[in-house]
Amino acid sequence: MKKHYTVLLFDNGSLRPDATFALRAIAKNLSKRLGMAVEGVSLLHSHKINPEKLGGKPATSIRRRFKQGIANEEHHFICLPLFLGPSLAITEYLMELIDEAKVLCPEMQILVAPPLAGWDVKYPDSRLSEILADQVKVLIDEKSLTHSTNLVLVDHGSPIEKLSILRNTVTDQLRDLLGDSVSTATACSMERREGDAYAFNDPLLESVTFDKASTAEQLESLIVAMFFLLPGRHAGVGGDVDEILQGLVDKKKVKNFIKTDLIATHPLIYSILEDRVKSVLAELSET
Numbered sequence: 001m002k003k004h005y006t007v008l009l010f011d012n013g014s015l016r017p018d019a020t021f022a023l024r025a026i027a028k029n030l031s032k033r034l035g036m037a038v039e040g041v042s043l044l045h046s047h048k049i050n051p052e053k054l055g056g057k058p059a060t061s062i063r064r065r066f067k068q069g070i071a072n073e074e075h076h077f078i079c080l081p082l083f084l085g086p087s088l089a090i091t092e093y094l095m096e097l098i099d100e101a102k103v104l105c106p107e108m109q110i111l112v113a114p115p116l117a118g119w120d121v122k123y124p125d126s127r128l129s130e131i132l133a134d135q136v137k138v139l140i141d142e143k144s145l146t147h148s149t150n151l152v153l154v155d156h157g158s159p160i161e162k163l164s165i166l167r168n169t170v171t172d173q174l175r176d177l178l179g180d181s182v183s184t185a186t187a188c189s190m191e192r193r194e195g196d197a198y199a200f201n202d203p204l205l206e207s208v209t210f211d212k213a214s215t216a217e218q219l220e221s222l223i224v225a226m227f228f229l230l231p232g233r234h235a236g237v238g239g240d241v242d243e244i245l246q247g248l249v250d251k252k253k254v255k256n257f258i259k260t261d262l263i264a265t266h267p268l269i270y271s272i273l274e275d276r277v278k279s280v281l282a283e284l285s286e287t
Helices: 017-034 062-071 088-104 126-143 161-181 196-201 240-250 268-286
Strands: 006-011 038-042 076-081 109-112 150-155 184-189 222-226 257-259
Touching: 006 017, 006 062, 017 038, 017 268, 038 062, 062 076, 062 088, 076 088, 076 268, 088 109, 109 268, 126 161, 126 222, 126 268, 150 161, 161 184, 161 196, 222 240, 240 257
Parallel strands: 006 038, 006 076, 076 109, 150 184, 150 222, 222 257
Antiparallel strands: none
């Protein structure tokens, strides 16, 4: 008998309802493309949101969804990360939850698809940089920006070096795709842990500098390529990134800032996610 898998599209989780609504919308659209059941769930946080703020439909976590699956005799899941790269949330915490579920129900078959970039951060899926390039070009055209405009690509910052390598590699790809459309393209992090051991996150967004003179008359707009997927307290409107960028304006380091849309808003994201699910199913058919 053919096994029917439920796809759990999961993010890290947020206390902001907008993130859950965005995740659910992506899951719904992906379900139509795949012809499979796709549910939006989170590793953490989102289940704490008041259901009234979510249209009466509570958010859930992967741990709770696994337990619900066991209770309903659902034993086949594909965990599909809505993550840019191989975060510890995937490689460690998710694996702990899977092991926990299998102890409760040995019949559980839970497969894990690669993150958006793939597992090899030195050779990430080029569609990520293509999404960013497309978004940046839209801003350049809309705002009639000059070729002397600086660009930064900003990610959250991570305690593992792999994700900084991913950020830097995607920035290199983006620079190649944009050519002379921008003056510079600099990779940076929103934040980092203290200590030399985490210096791979540098430079920080708040301390990024440019070669140009910084007199008020010579300041240029700053294009900010957002290496984030969903809105939340970091990347959402009025979030941490916006606060840091406004600080750059207040200190007269930049004239103003113009951010790209978040990566998960781009239609090409569905092509990547579809391929990730199909790659897992293809491996299954070979076994």
